[in-house]
Amino acid sequence: MSNPALALLEAQHITRRLPEGVTLVQDASLKVERGEFIAITGPSGSGKSSLLYLLGLLDRPTEGRVLLEGRDTASLSATELASLRLKHLGFVFQFHFLLPEFSTLDNVLIPIRRLGRLKDAAARAQAMKLLEALGMAEAAAKLPEQLSGGMRQRAAIARALANDPAIILADEPTGNLDTRNAAAVFDIFARLANEEGRAILVVTHDAELAKRANRRVHLVDGRIVSDTRVAGSENPPAPANPPALPQS
């Protein structure tokens, strides 16, 4: 089972350089623990999103390595990385990226069905539970185009949570939302971190919202220039049942 001695997600001196020579992320190191709500901030083009994609195993670093619960991911194949994303990582993007042909419920069901651990009825129950927890029960049967922006983003969060991942990675999740909806999304993230013990990494350029995280990582020109834990929430309450990564 999960080994508390190991960081949930760790980046060791990762650098991401494009073939054209542009450096997106430079020698970044970061340890992410369970229950942490981390805001990644920085000016445009500072490599926030790139760092997030590297941590989310969507992209591979040119140098350095990313460890998921102590396991080096550099040597894994694309298929193995996909499997890790499916089981342990949840993504939320600036755009909701819900599949337009499918209802909200079906969208949430996609990762559950792809993982295939739950039978049909159980899968639907799981998806409904997630939607209910996000106040989306009534929208379950609606198509994404019938939802408001805030609801779409909540549906996207429900989809990210579908397989009960230990880590949620969000890239400007409030970029297209008004203040009220943005605050609601951050509330959800705070709850997921504090109550459910998930690690949340949010890339944002909104300084006010970033303050609600309990740790802030600031990037400039692809380098981590500051990594501060917010006073008062330095030691987040240990969750009763931290989501564990199976030893796979």
Place this chain on the structure above:
Amino acid sequence: MNLIFDLARGMLSRRRRQTLVSVMGVALGVAFFIAIASLMRGFQTYFIEQVIDVQPHIIVKDETRRPLPQAVEIAHPDGAVALSGVKPTERVRGIRASAEKMAILEAIPGVFSSPILTGQALLRYGSRDVSVSITGIEPARYRRVSNLEKDLIQGRMEDLRSTANGLIIGIGLAQKLGVVLGDTIIAVSPKGVSLQMKIVGIFRTGLATLDNQAGYTLLKVNQILQDRPNVVNQILLKLDDVTGAEALARQIEARFGDRSESWEEQNRNVLTVFVIQNAIMYSVTGAILLVAAFGIYNIISTVVFEKTRDIAILKSLGFTEGDIQWLFLLQGMIAGLLGAVLGCVLGQIMIEGLAQIRFNTETPAGNDRFLLAHDWRIFAVASFFALLSASIAAVVPARRAARLDPVQTIRGAA
């Protein structure tokens, strides 16, 4: 996988009109293939059935494929012998020991044989002369290897026996000579023998060469007319199993030395035409399916292009490259399958439509319509190729989709 199938269906259903166009492309290809193949196969099958039905399956002739070996060649099989100016020996033409050979052939189960003597003669009626080919037959045996009895429109085969010098002629010949049943005419052979013969039967096969130029009489009578007593120059064989004709013909020839031709050999030129016909048909329908495949390629490419975001999100959710490739390949296959099903229906409708057409001509066998094959294998082959070409067409865009980098897509969208 069920999920991927649902996703594929969902994506296709969004582009209903475009999907329909590419499906129609496949369907038309399939339908045309089915209709054309059914026409061609129908005619070819009919033709072969006619050949098998009308012609003897094997003809044993009184000739050899190669000239008989000379004595010196037999004496020195390995010697460098060159002979020139060899003239054929004077010998009585005809199949030697035909009775013994027939006994051997008849002993093979499923084989019927009939000896005949063919020869030319001039039929003279009043002032009219017509050159004909006379076949001397034994009615009891000949009945089993030919359709003559079925083709008789007047008279009976038995009348050959009961009438002295009875003759059965074709309808065209009868009209040319102006004779009717019961008339007496004079037959003169190249050997100068002249016989008074009585018309005891008139037949119609629908084949002009036979109807205008053929006559049948008793084997004995023809032997007298041709002045070739006791000579048989062909043995006709009919087999229960026509597919074994070629092999049996080779055996007979190896054993007796007499040239033996199976029905396939006799009709080789026509059968070769069929092969070419089929090749043309397959190329034409292949071209139609190729165009249809481009339609499939087009729609899958469009879907991939439009769905780059969905591909990116699916990949970030943990779908593998294989999943994505399968997702789009499946869309091509769904379109191909829909096209195949629709094409089969259309093809059947086209066949039904063609079957309604009547021609105002009298074709040999009295047919005035298309001869159509109703063969499920044509449908199966058409569907298979439609599915195959759709899959191949979808592979290229599907692979491109699988290789899309989600990071680039998401960056571009942000």
